[in-house]
Amino acid sequence: MKRIKNRLVRMSLCIIGIGIIVLGGVYGNTIRQKENQLTAEQIETMRAKYPLGSEPEVLESKDVLSLEAVIERGDTFVYGEIIGDKGTYTKNITSGDSELDAKLESKGMNTVSFYEYPLRVLSDSEGILKTGDEITIFAPKVYEGSYPELSKGMKVVVPILTVPVEKHPEWRKEYTLTGSYYVTEDGYAIAAFDEAQAPSTLTRSGYTSGLKVDALLRRLKK
DSSP states (O other): HHHHHHHHHHHHHHHHHHHHHHHHHHHHHHHHHHHHHOHHHHTTTTTTSSSOOOTTTTSSSGSOOOOOHHHHHEEEEEHHHEEEEOOOEEEEEEOOHHHHHHHHHHHHHHHHEEEEEEEEEEEESSSOOOOOOOOEEEEGGTTTTOOOOOOOEEEEEEEEEOOOTTTTTTTTOOOOOOOOOETTTTTBBBEOOOOSSOSSSSSTTSSSSOOOOHHHHHHHHO
């Protein structure tokens, strides 16, 4: 009799366990549907049009920021439209030491090159910028071959990092690969960085890619 009872208990626990797994899957799908998020498989089929970038080789692994770190360190995430062609520029750098600066200049090491895109702001996560504001987003030129190529008419979401005004004018905003997204014609944000390398804690699915832009900006808000 005792054996029968134990067997019934084990069967009941097994049935309950299976029920929890099934309900968990249903609940997860419900959450994703409620968020209107594309699946990882759907996103993968779009990679020919929206390719992943890669972190520049000049960066050490310890210097690559997580999405959560970008949220913490950055000013805001901007949703905008690229309104012109890519440009490049150089900037003189100084150390504050006249002797060292003279040596750097003599060796041609006193300038740093950057590339940039003009962007018209549609919205941003922190409400810092206004719709219609025009800025340029920039990154060091050594990153150019690693970051995705953008073109006029594309809509994107990019993180804006804090840049001292004395180093760059206020309308120039530095951005990073981590935290950058393409935006599809249907308004879905497709990550330009590989979230599989560092799953996000911001959604139950483990990835922020595939959310609608407004939902994404809410997730990225500090």
